[in-house]
Amino acid sequence: MSSLLFAGVGRTVPSKVKLLLSFSSRCAISNSDFLNYPLKTLVLQSPNAGFKLSNVRYKSNTTVGRSATESNGKKVRLVAGAALVAGLVAGLSHFQRAEMKSTVAVHSETGKKDADDILEKCTCFMSEPVTDIQVLQKNKEEMRTKMEMMILQTQAEFCKAVAEVDGGTFQVDRWDRKEGGGGISCVLQDSNIFEKAGVNVSVVFGQLSEEAAQQIRSRGKSLKRKDGKLPFCAMGVSSVIHPKNPHIPTIHFNYRYFEIEEADGSKLWWFGGGTDLTPTYLNKEDAVHFHKTLKDACDKHDRKLYPEFKKWCDNYFFIKHRGERRGVGGIFFDDLDSPTKEDVFDFVRSCAKAVVPCYIPIVKKHLNDSFTSEEKQWQQLRRGRYVEFNLVYDRGTKFGLVTPGSRIESILMSLPLTARWEYMHEPPKGTKEAEMLQVLRNPKDWAQ
Amino acid sequence: MSSLLFAGVGRTVPSKVKLLLSFSSRCAISNSDFLNYPLKTLVLQSPNAGFKLSNVRYKSNTTVGRSATESNGKKVRLVAGAALVAGLVAGLSHFQRAEMKSTVAVHSETGKKDADDILEKCTCFMSEPVTDIQVLQKNKEEMRTKMEMMILQTQAEFCKAVAEVDGGTFQVDRWDRKEGGGGISCVLQDSNIFEKAGVNVSVVFGQLSEEAAQQIRSRGKSLKRKDGKLPFCAMGVSSVIHPKNPHIPTIHFNYRYFEIEEADGSKLWWFGGGTDLTPTYLNKEDAVHFHKTLKDACDKHDRKLYPEFKKWCDNYFFIKHRGERRGVGGIFFDDLDSPTKEDVFDFVRSCAKAVVPCYIPIVKKHLNDSFTSEEKQWQQLRRGRYVEFNLVYDRGTKFGLVTPGSRIESILMSLPLTARWEYMHEPPKGTKEAEMLQVLRNPKDWAQ
Structure with a gap:
């Protein structure tokens, strides 16, 4: 959905702390640590657990916002x-x-x-x-607690991995949202390996604006207001990493959870998310590694998920006016609200866990690749397309820009440090640039 | 309205011709030539001719599209x-x-x-x-003919002036729109003085898409379909010029005419347009020259026009999520449909005539200004804001992107060659950058 959905629903920056990323041995976050987190998860015995995208409602008497x-x-x-x-x-x-x-x-x-x-x-x-x-x-048993802990852990894991490979230091900004909630934005800018790396967490709540409610309704959800109000709680982790070297691809991921309390006190909830890769040049081995890692994460829960969410990703990250996908895709899903909240959370957690292993090995592989100024220029043109997608189509960016109290710097940290637009640029046939474009125009299956 | 409204409603490029801009003495376009153009214009005797922005309808039996x-x-x-x-x-x-x-x-x-x-x-x-x-x-007495001739003349005059000061050559692309009409896009890219200079004419007609009709209805016009159709004709000249030197400002202008035939055969028509300046650094003398030249053009028709359209410009070119205007403004108007078609055309022609004198002297004045890499970087950040405005807010760009058969390269020629986004950039107090930002946040009156 969003480059940085819910990234920036807040505007004040009460504290700005430069952190030296130095994790002690006790702080090392591993899969096993994370899996020891005491959750009553329903482990699916067969890879066919009936994930559905319908508006199944979860009843609860708890209120939104705490x-x-x-x-x-x-x-x-x-x-x-x-x-x-x-x-x-x-x-x-x-x-x-x-x-x-x-x-x-x-x-x-x-x-x-x-x-x-x-x-x-x-x-x-x-x-x-x-x-x-x-x-x-x-409230440790509530989904909002589990999700907030999970997104903060994902942020820390990913920042650690990125900082380790880069050698630089993330700038960490905490911000509050006047209307409710806040977030933590971590940015590494113009560093050794990365041009711009943003990893954002936000946990916001309050009343949904009519414009935001309209965007949600347009996806087929009927929202019944309570005294003209729609209390909501939204949280997510999102990241965009733009490397300097054109042979290292850009990654984006976002995992989010949404709750809305309706007039009758019932709660509408759903999860959304995805991870996708945007290379400047096609490297088939990288695309296969990336997709297979995501497929493995999905297959643990239901073998139907990866094919469906891979297709959804290709359709979502489509720059309609160019007739091109943004990159080689990955997975994307939204409105995921069945079979149970715990099942979906478990799946989302697996996807979030896959971010480091699907991307960091690709970064390390290309760290020392040499590149020409022409290759850098082609990267800059593709960065321009990235900007076009994010500002024109991305639902999360649009949602953020129209939501009162948005923290714009966190929403737009997804934009690259630099970008380029050339009139009528079309790479000559037979070039590596044309090969890339061909795949952006005709997505392939990479995890077969 | 648009950076390049109607710039790109067409997709095929049947002919691409590189023209050497060499105007013969007979081709020199001057104000007097233009004024000799045989129009039955109503010359307004007093500067108070009653321009109104209401939906006065002009009845006609002629059909839209020829x-x-x-x-x-x-x-x-x-x-x-x-x-x-x-x-x-x-x-x-x-x-x-x-x-x-x-x-x-x-x-x-x-x-x-x-x-x-x-x-x-x-x-x-x-x-x-x-x-x-x-x-x-x-059909030389029809408004569509007069307007098409006027926008082509404006394009030629402006391209000539820009090419003369730059020393470069415009690339000229003619394109047809399968659904009706076409255009002429002139671009000078990565040249001596200009990073990107686009001057576009388009004349398109056909049936208005529901999405486009909806955009027009949202401005208060009721459109009655005829057998489910809404024949329309739209034409305009539009331009964005991004210079290399950060001390030379960017200019944008656009003048357009719209006709829609309704169910009862009556025609809805209106003009729109504007010219605005986006400097990287504030130069008060430039801002005053620019605004006074536009004011003079407006005052010839009605002294109420400049103040109203100056304000409209400040409100329109507003990057809401940043709380900043795009530049120091100029004039902007839309839905102008009274007192008469001829009156409004006459006014629009005066505005178009003012483009060269309001901008070219500023370019010449700063041609040899030296600049630092820090100044260039600030320019790139401001270019990023330009991209944000055009992709997120500009009605014309949005209209073009959703209109079937759009020529994307002509719509997006308004984007700069290069742009930059830095996380949390805020110029220190007392700097020239902060001075610029101050004016973007609090527009001033320049033509007093």
Whole structure:
């Protein structure tokens, strides 16, 4: 959906912290750590679990949007905020973690371990969660908590992998949204390997604007207002990475969760997301690796998913006025609301987990590829097309630009550092540029 | 409205001709030549002629869209097409003109002079008119003929002035639109002074798509379909000029005419247009010169026009998500349909005539200004904003992108050759960059 959907629904930047990405051994995020996260997931026994794209509704009495005062245990003010952020800075992490643990210790003994789990994970994030840690601890079984923890973990994992390969340092900006919620934007700009790398998390809530509701209705959902209002909660992680070397492709991914409370108190919820690759030059081996990694992630849940979402991706990332896809695709899905919330979350988590293994090996492979100024120029023209797609078609960008209180810098961090438009440019037949264009005009199956 | 409204409603490029811009003395286009064009214009005696922006309808029985077979005189096939285009090439013009005259001579004696007038003007254009010359000659009193001649003359005048100051050569592309009409795109790219200079004429007709009709209805016009159809004719000249030197501003102008035939046979018509300046650095003297030249053009017709259209321009070229105007403005108007068609045409012609004098002196003044790489970088960031406006907000670009048969290269020739996006860029206080931004956030009156 979006380059940076929900990336920027907020405008103030209360704190801006330059973090040295130095993960301690305890902070190393691995698949196993993540899978140990205590979720009541429904493990699908067969790869045919009946994922559907219909508007199945999940009933719930909980309200959309949460505050720290909801706690039903003792009201505890955690030493979070700047302290937790600082806790990620090399050398201070052990001290900070200790301080937080002692604060949490006032919880009941039975709740202590759960609270520690949340806290432990939080110390590995790029910044403290958007939602108060206390609220997350109290509501650890809610999907919003699970999803917020998952997107923050995805952000941290991916930033770590990108920073390691680049050698540079992410700029981390926390921002609040006046209307509710906020986000964490991590950007590496004009660095060693990457021209621009943006990884964004946002968790926003409030009332849906009529324009935004209209965009959702246009996808076939009927939204019944409650006293003229539509409370919503949306969260997601999204990223666009533009490398300098034209032989290293651009990647985009986005995983998101949406809840809307309707007039009768019922909740509409769905997940969306996708990961797609935009090379400047076609490298078949890269395309196969990328797609196969995504297919493996999908196949664990349902073998029908990859073919469907691969096709959806080709159709979605289509620059209609050019008759070209943006890149070699990947997967894309939206409005995913069955069979159960847990099933879909489990699938989305697998997709998010696949981001590092589908992309980083490609980056490493081409790190030292030499390139000519003509190749750089062709990359710049393709960057121009990237801008065209994002500004003209991308639903998430459009949603962000019309949503009051948007944080524009986070929405538009998806745009490349530089781009080019030449009048009537058409690569000569038989060239590598023409080969690329051919694939953009006629998508192929890469994971067969 | 549009960077290049109606610029690209067509997709085939049957002929592509590189023209050496070599105007003979007979081809020199001056104000006086243009004013001698035999129009029954209503010269307004007082600067208060009652221009209104309401949907006054002009009744007519003529149909929208014309073909060469409409001729009520002898059917004459003019030696036009490639011959006339070639006639603009230096050294051949006299021969070609003579040949055409002899062909036209089969007209009745009374019609001969008028036909010669049209032909004489056509030889000075960048390419032959979009409409068959024979049809123009036959219907010389119709607004569509007057407007087509005027926009072609504006294109030629402006291209000549730009090419003279640059020393480069415009690439001229003629294109046909399968659904009806066509255009002439003139582009100077990566030249001496200009990074990209596009000057486009288009004359298109056919049936309005529902999406396009919806865009027009959203401006308050009720369109009644005839057998489910809405015949329309639209024509305009539009241009965007991006110089290399950051001390030379970008200019955009567009003048257009629209006719729609409704179910009862009545015609809805209106004019639109505007000229605006986008500097990288504020130069107050330039802004004053630019606005005063436009004001003078407006004041000849009605002293109320400039203030209203200046304000409209500031409101229209507003990058909402940035809270910035695109540049220092100029004039902008749309849906202009009173007091009479001739009055409005006369006004629009005055505005088009003001393009060269409002811009070219500014270009010449800064031709030899030196600049730093930091200044070039700031220009590139502002170019990024230009792209954002054109792709996200510009009505003409959006209209073109959704209109079937659009010629995308002509619509998007408004985009700069290169642009840049930096995350969280904000110029420090007290700098020239901050001064520019201040004016973009708070438009000023320049023609007081």
